[in-house]
Amino acid sequence: xxxxxETQPPAVTPRSHFNNWISALGAVLAVGAxxxxxxxxxxxxxxSNKNPYGGIFTYLVAPAFLIAGLVIIFFxxxxxxxxxxxxxxxxxxxxxxxxxxxxxRRLLVLFGIGGVGFLLLSAFGxxxxxxxxxxxxxxxxxxxxxxxxxxxxxQRGAHARVDCVQCHVGSGATAFxxxxxxxxxxxxxFTLDNYNRPxxxxxHNLRPARETCEKCHWPEKFHGNVDITYDHYLxxxxxxxxxxxxxxxxNAGRPGGPIGGIHWHVSPDNQVEYYAAxxxxxxxxxxxxxxxxxxxxxxxxxxxFKGEPPAGTVREMDCMDCHNRPAHxxxxxxxxxxxxxxxxxxxxxxxxxxxTAVQAMLQEDITTGAEAPAKIADFLKSxxxxxxxxxxxxxxxxxxxxxxxFPERKADWRVYPNHIGHKDWPGCFRCHDDKHKTAAGETVxxxxxxxxxxxxxxGKGADLATITASGLxxxxxxxxxxxxxxxxxxxxxGIQGK
Ligand code: HEC
Ligand code: HEC
Ligand code: HEC
Ligand code: HEC
Ligand code: HEC
Ligand code: HEC
Numbered sequence: 162x163x164x165x166x167e168t169q170p171p172a173v174t175p176r177s178h179f180n181n182w183i184s185a186l187g188a189v190l191a192v193g194a195x196x197x198x199x200x201x202x203x204x205x206x207x208x209s210n211k212n213p214y215g216g217i218f219t220y221l222v223a224p225a226f227l228i229a230g231l232v233i234i235f236f237x238x239x240x241x242x243x244x245x246x247x248x249x250x251x252x253x254x255x256x257x258x259x260x261x262x263x264x265x266r267r268l269l270v271l272f273g274i275g276g277v278g279f280l281l282l283s284a285f286g287x288x289x290x291x292x293x294x295x296x297x298x299x300x301x302x303x304x305x306x307x308x309x310x311x312x313x314x315x316q317r318g319a320h321a322r323v324d325c326v327q328c329h330v331g332s333g334a335t336a337f338x339x340x341x342x343x344x345x346x347x348x349x350x351f352t353l354d355n356y357n358r359p360x361x362x363x364x365h366n367l368r369p370a371r372e373t374c375e376k377c378h379w380p381e382k383f384h385g386n387v388d389i390t391y392d393h394y395l396x397x398x399x400x401x402x403x404x405x406x407x408x409x410x411x412n413a414g415r416p417g418g419p420i421g422g423i424h425w426h427v428s429p430d431n432q433v434e435y436y437a438a439x440x441x442x443x444x445x446x447x448x449x450x451x452x453x454x455x456x457x458x459x460x461x462x463x464x465x466f467k468g469e470p471p472a473g474t475v476r477e478m479d480c481m482d483c484h485n486r487p488a489h490x491x492x493x494x495x496x497x498x499x500x501x502x503x504x505x506x507x508x509x510x511x512x513x514x515x516x517t518a519v520q521a522m523l524q525e526d527i528t529t530g531a532e533a534p535a536k537i538a539d540f541l542k543s544x545x546x547x548x549x550x551x552x553x554x555x556x557x558x559x560x561x562x563x564x565x566x567f568p569e570r571k572a573d574w575r576v577y578p579n580h581i582g583h584k585d586w587p588g589c590f591r592c593h594d595d596k597h598k599t600a601a602g603e604t605v606x607x608x609x610x611x612x613x614x615x616x617x618x619x620g621k622g623a624d625l626a627t628i629t630a631s632g633l634x635x636x637x638x639x640x641x642x643x644x645x646x647x648x649x650x651x652x653x654x655g656i657q658g659k
Contacts (some may be wrong), residue, residue, distance in 0.1 A: 177238075178245070180258055184237030189276040191230025193283040198223040226283075310572040311360070313564055314489040321488075328373045328488065329364075359572040363442055363485065370427075370479035374487070378480075380420060380427045383412040388617070392503040395638055396516040400502065400509040402621040403638045406628065407614045423613060426478055430454050433478040435592070436470030442482075443578065445591045449475075461597040461605060483580050483589070491574040493585050493654025494519045497561045507557045508550035516656060517544050518558045522566060523655055529568055534559045574654050583647070585654040589613065590647055610635055 201219040259265045315321060320328070343366065367373075390406040413422030420428035435448040446466035451458040476482075492500070498518045501507035507514060521540040527533050538555045545551050566573040578586040593608045607613060615632030618625045642651070 176257060178241045179234065179238045181237045181241040182258065183240060184234045185258065185272065187230045187233025187235075187237055189230075189272075189279060190233060191227055192276075193280050194223050194226035194230055196280055197283045198227060310491070310567040310570050311489045313567075314491055317564075318488045318490060323377075323488070327376070329367065358570045359576050360570070361440075362577055363481075367481065369477075370481055374480045374484075380424060380429065383420060383424050385412055386422070387411045392499060393638065394499055394502050394509070394515045396513060398512040400512070400514055402503075404619065404621060404625055405616060405635075406618040406625065407616050408632075409614045410612070423483075426483075427480060434475050435478060435482075436475050438466070441578065442476075443587055443591060445597075447475075448592060448597065459599050459603070461592075461599055461603075463597050486577065486579045486581075489577070490579060491572065491577045492565055493574045494522045494561075494565070495585075495652075495654050497565050498522075498558075501557055501561060508554055510550050511545055511548060511554055514554065517541065518554070518561075519656055521558055522562050527568065530563065533562050533566075533568070537562060583649065585649055585652050587647070587649055590649070594647075 198219065201223055205219050258269065260269070315325075387409040388406070389409055390404055393403045393405070395401045395403055410422040412420060412424050419430060425431060426433050430453050432451040432453055433448060434451070435445050438444045438446050446463040447460070447470050449458050449460045480487075495515070498507065498515055502509055502515065507518065511517070518541075521537045524536055524540060527536050537558050541551060541555050541558065545554075574585075578588075580586065580588045580591075582588045583590040593605055593613075595604050595608060597605050611632055615630075616635055617628040617630070617632070619633060619636055639651075
């Protein structure tokens with residue numbers, strides 16, 4: 162602090178302009194902020210959880226207080242100087258710190274105690290704030306009410322217990338600095354309320370999977386195939402169930418051996434790179450497959466694309482090119498309604514409830530989350546009159562809507578494609594079709610219906626009681642269709658053909 166030398170007789174040297182109560186207050190503030198800053202930086206550097214938003218406090222709030230403290234110190238000196246020029250001769254110097262006066266000494270002691278208290282409090286406060294900023298609550302709710310859709314979807318996913326920062330920040334010094342800059346930029350656009358709605362996807366500056374996903378799931382560890390059942394209902398009066406039980410050929414290799422099957426793409430022996438002509442990475446026109454063992458590579462091009470990808474646009478395929486929604490799945494209206502039907506929370510006694518519920522959710526005149534419940538209720542009541550199951554159905558559809566469609570953020574499945582599969586979005590078929598060829602005319606292997614999965618059982622009731630290990634031919638529940646068509650030409654997660 163800026164006290165003058167106690168031993169000097171006050172009259173001999175004109176006292177420093179910094180010797181005044183305002184500057185002393187500024188100094189306490191500045192020292193407190195400096196102390197908090199040092200503590201935060203230390204926590205930031207040593208903490209195992211590196212959070213971009215903790216950075217806001219460390220690199221924005223604490224320095225702001227430091228600067229404020231310094232400004233107050235100089236303001237005090239300036240005010241003191243002005244006062245001195247005007248009144249020095251006529252009035253007692255009442256703002257000065259005078260150690261010879263017992264009253265002032267007592268005040269100084271109080272001030273000192275207050276100062277230490279303030280230091281402790283600010284340290285404790287910043288420690289608490291820092292921890293709070295690291296929490297998922299903060300990421301998902303407070304700062305990021307902008308990100309509410311991500312938070313709601315996150316809570317339902319397999320990664321609900323994995324912190325946001327584990328996937329979004331990663332480890333290493335570069336990730337750390339990038340995250341700080343990003344967090345700060347996001348805070349600013351949040352404050353100015355000019356962030357994008359919906360928040361754009363894909364996230365171009367997401368850390369490579371090596372630094373995030375592979376900390377917990379590493380390719381060498383993968384083995385075995387995955388048995389998944391997809392439960393569906395048809396859009397008919399009886400709400401016929403139709404399930405498809407499939408064995409996904411995820412890791413066709415043996416433990417310890419080379420990785421085959423779907424996870425072949427991320428085997429350490431292979432590298433797949435691609436160039437997408439659009440921002441959303443839906444239109445993949447060029448790809449290169451490299452065998453890392455012998456260094457050979459092959460290039461596939463879509464028939465519409467002749468040249469080379471522009472510099473800096475080639476992306477190495479990793480986990481996120483298939484699992485792009487590991488934590489935030491925006492289920493399609495169709496899937497969300499079917500799930501409730503399968504759980505029994507949406508009554509299948511209501512004729513054609515699947516289509517009706519989806520239609521209720523997708524009414525074009527619903528523009529805010531607040532008006533959705535009433536409009537959904539009116540729609541269902543108008544269709545089913547006073548059927549006994551209507552009140553429960555209304556409540557359930559309102560609930561599905563609130564959890565999956567976010568009109569204020571313009572966020573739902575329609576803007577957040579899921580790359581796993583190929584039914585409602587192109588997904589795997591972005592590359593696995595007969596349209597990508599090498600110069601020699603070779604097509605991408607694994608493009609027929611049995612290379613990625615086998616159908617163990619399909620249909621309903623007794624059809625599902627036996628499984629066929631060799632795999633069944635797919636029986637399309639919607640009837641025969643033209644071979645040329647892809648699933649996503651008709652299925653879009655809403656009403657078919659709409
Ligand atoms: C298991 C890993 C993981 C976790 C945990 C995770 N995310 Fe994500 N997040 C991703 C991936 C992957 C993407 C999409 C990347 C892409 O397609 O480029 C993403 C995308 C986003 C986006 C961009 C919009 C979008 O949906 O594509 C936001 C915002 C976001 N996450 C916020 C959060 C918040 C907030 C949390 C914590 C509550 C969180 N994330 C937790 C992996 C994760
Ligand atoms: C901090 C550790 C951690 C990180 C990082 C992580 N995961 Fe996970 N992941 C888990 C856990 C735990 C589960 C749940 C396992 C279970 O339910 O049996 C899981 C489950 C999964 C599943 C199975 C999902 C399901 O519905 O059953 C997939 C796919 C997956 N993770 C992909 C990813 C991808 C892609 C990333 C990177 C974006 C990632 N994970 C990052 C820990 C992690
Ligand atoms: C070519 C697309 C693709 C890539 C790339 C990919 N996966 Fe998968 N993965 C799948 C599919 C398909 C499944 C089957 C589950 C499904 O269909 O939902 C699966 C299943 C999983 C599972 C659950 C089953 C298991 O074996 O434990 C985990 C965990 C997983 N993947 C993690 C990863 C991680 C981590 C990476 C990156 C190192 C990765 N995947 C890369 C397509 C892919
Ligand atoms: C970016 C383009 C791209 C995407 C997206 C993609 N793949 Fe592939 N995949 C390839 C290429 C290239 C090959 C190798 C083709 C070849 O050598 O003929 C391949 C090979 C495979 C193989 C054969 C592996 C083996 O053991 O031989 C399977 C199975 C496979 N992919 C499944 C999938 C699935 C499932 C998805 C979607 C979840 C998917 N792929 C998405 C590019 C892609
Ligand atoms: C490149 C690999 C690949 C090829 C080729 C492929 N599929 Fe799939 N398919 C997948 C993956 C991955 C999923 C899983 C999607 C998920 O987990 O949501 C899937 C899911 C499905 C489903 C279940 C979808 C649902 O939501 O009920 C059906 C049915 C299906 N495929 C049929 C086919 C048919 C028919 C063909 C041939 C025209 C085919 N698949 C070709 C990878 C492939
Ligand atoms: C020509 C348009 C068309 C194509 C192409 C098509 N479908 Fe369908 N699909 C339909 C119609 C129409 C229905 C019946 C809708 C209903 O009952 O809700 C249906 C029903 C389904 C259902 C059960 C109900 C549902 O909505 O989930 C599944 C599963 C399905 N199709 C999967 C596929 C898969 C996988 C492919 C690609 C291999 C595919 N379809 C290609 C039009 C199509």
